[in-house]
Amino acid sequence: MATILMIGTNKGLFLARSDDRRTWTVDGPHARMNEIYAVAVDRRGPAPRLMASVTSSHFGPSLLTSDDLGATWQEPDHAPVAFPKETGATLERVWAIAPGPADRPERMYVGTQPSALFRSDDGGNTFDLVRPLWDHPHRPDWGAGFGGQAIHTVLPDPSNPEAMVVAMSTGGVYRTVDSGESWKPGNTGIKAYFMPDPWPEFGQCVHKVARDAGDPARLYAQNHHGVYRSDDGGESWTSIAEGLPTDFGFAIVAHPHRGDTVWNFPIEADGVRFPPERRCQVYRSRDAGATWQGLGNGLPDEPFFGIVLRDALCTDDQEVAGVYFGTRNGEVYASPDEGESWHQVASHLPDVLCVRAATV
Amino acid sequence: MSVTVLVPGALRGEVDGAARLEVDANGTLDAVLREVNERWPRLGRRICDEQGRIRRFVNVYVDGEDVRRMAGLESAVPDRAEVQILPSVAGG
Numbered sequence: 001m002a003t004i005l006m007i008g009t010n011k012g013l014f015l016a017r018s019d020d021r022r023t024w025t026v027d028g029p030h031a032r033m034n035e036i037y038a039v040a041v042d043r044r045g046p047a048p049r050l051m052a053s054v055t056s057s058h059f060g061p062s063l064l065t066s067d068d069l070g071a072t073w074q075e076p077d078h079a080p081v082a083f084p085k086e087t088g089a090t091l092e093r094v095w096a097i098a099p100g101p102a103d104r105p106e107r108m109y110v111g112t113q114p115s116a117l118f119r120s121d122d123g124g125n126t127f128d129l130v131r132p133l134w135d136h137p138h139r140p141d142w143g144a145g146f147g148g149q150a151i152h153t154v155l156p157d158p159s160n161p162e163a164m165v166v167a168m169s170t171g172g173v174y175r176t177v178d179s180g181e182s183w184k185p186g187n188t189g190i191k192a193y194f195m196p197d198p199w200p201e202f203g204q205c206v207h208k209v210a211r212d213a214g215d216p217a218r219l220y221a222q223n224h225h226g227v228y229r230s231d232d233g234g235e236s237w238t239s240i241a242e243g244l245p246t247d248f249g250f251a252i253v254a255h256p257h258r259g260d261t262v263w264n265f266p267i268e269a270d271g272v273r274f275p276p277e278r279r280c281q282v283y284r285s286r287d288a289g290a291t292w293q294g295l296g297n298g299l300p301d302e303p304f305f306g307i308v309l310r311d312a313l314c315t316d317d318q319e320v321a322g323v324y325f326g327t328r329n330g331e332v333y334a335s336p337d338e339g340e341s342w343h344q345v346a347s348h349l350p351d352v353l354c355v356r357a358a359t360v
Numbered sequence: 361m362s363v364t365v366l367v368p369g370a371l372r373g374e375v376d377g378a379a380r381l382e383v384d385a386n387g388t389l390d391a392v393l394r395e396v397n398e399r400w401p402r403l404g405r406r407i408c409d410e411q412g413r414i415r416r417f418v419n420v421y422v423d424g425e426d427v428r429r430m431a432g433l434e435s436a437v438p439d440r441a442e443v444q445i446l447p448s449v450a451g452g
Contacts, residue, residue: 059415090411
């Protein structure tokens with residue numbers, strides 16, 4: 001059983017492969033000199049499909065796919081994701097690639113900068129703008145963080161094909177339960193300390209949201225200060241940051257099969273973007289955020305200044321989950337045992353922007 | 361009646377390695393780029409975004425003149441002109 005780890009950096013895509021999740025071979029960069037903001041492994045079809053969001057600083061964004069595990073890459077002649085003429089908007093980049101329901105392998109979603117959601121019903125060859133969210137009356141007031149204004153999280157509900165949660169920076173969480181025809185903000189309880197009213201209906205800077213494997217209504221959010229859990233599908237949130245060394249960070253990811261298990265990578269503060277005490281540690285909770293445990297066995301002991309961006313922490317899909325993260329200083333680490341032990345997969349890469357892993 | 365489009369090395373993979381393309385359209389840069397987009401859509405969308413605007417870090421010259429100092433997409437492109445596409449200096 002082989003594992004593939006897609007590593008998106010700001011200068012291309014690297015692919016790491018392993019038969020035992022301990023020793024790795026790495027090739028790349030594919031799509032060199034392109035920023036790789038999102039990657040996905042779609043296993044719903046007859047063969048695993050790799051997908052990558054590529055953005056050239058000169059020549060704009062696109063999506064690439066590979067049906068032979070990265071040996072060759074395909075791209076349609078037309079722009080697969082593009083704003084309709086009448087919007088006047090221009091796609092800056094794709095930030096999230098989300099396969100749709102297992103029984104609809106032709107359905108894909110992408111979240112974009114500027115903040116928009118697109119849906120494909122032909123396997124990702126063409127995407128259509130989800131207009132009700134684009135036309136949402138809140139949209140003129142959605143802001144842009146340093147990284148740009150984007151929908152970076154797209155979470156279809158595995159228990160309800162008509163339900164979905166998206167999250168954006170800034171703007172916060174929005175939910176639909178009618179296949180995207182209407183959207184409501186879901187930010188009650190998430191603090192926006194950087195606004196005059198710190199408890200607004202929307203405008204929060206949610207960095208990443210993950211869905212619990214056991215209960216689809218349970219979500220975890222890493223916010224721009226604040227770590228939260230929702231038990232009602234993203235309508236309201238309560239803090240689960242008390243057992244963490246800090247509540248700032250970008251990434252959060254849930255176990256692929258087991259409920260209540262979640263990992264993040266704390267960062268000291270908005271104004272001090274280094275790991276707490278300069279220790280390279282992933283934190284894990286096995287009780288839905290009530291308590292947390294720092295995990296650093298095998299990670300660097302010396303003072304560490306790398307951080308993990310919002311999509312640069314992931315799991316694979318095995319029963320005993322592998323956990324993977326990449327840092328802004330170009331290092332990638334893997335754990336084959338849910339974070340108990342770690343080893344280095346790659347070093348000296350460009351900034352790591354995203355990682356995704358799957359059994360192939 | 362034709363115009364030559366000079367393709368930079370970074371984009372020749374979109375046109376089977378061609379360094380020069382012959383297009384029939386002339387009159388304005390907009391007409392030339394529309395034909396480029398119809399005949400070589402992957403090249404076209406590297407030059408212009410979905411709103412038809414020349415991308416920020418792509419420079420276009422008509423007979424050596426930067427079209428941003430001319431009339432942009434409405435710049436005149438006479439018969440037998442050379443339209444040169446060049447990526448600007450950007451990135452780190």
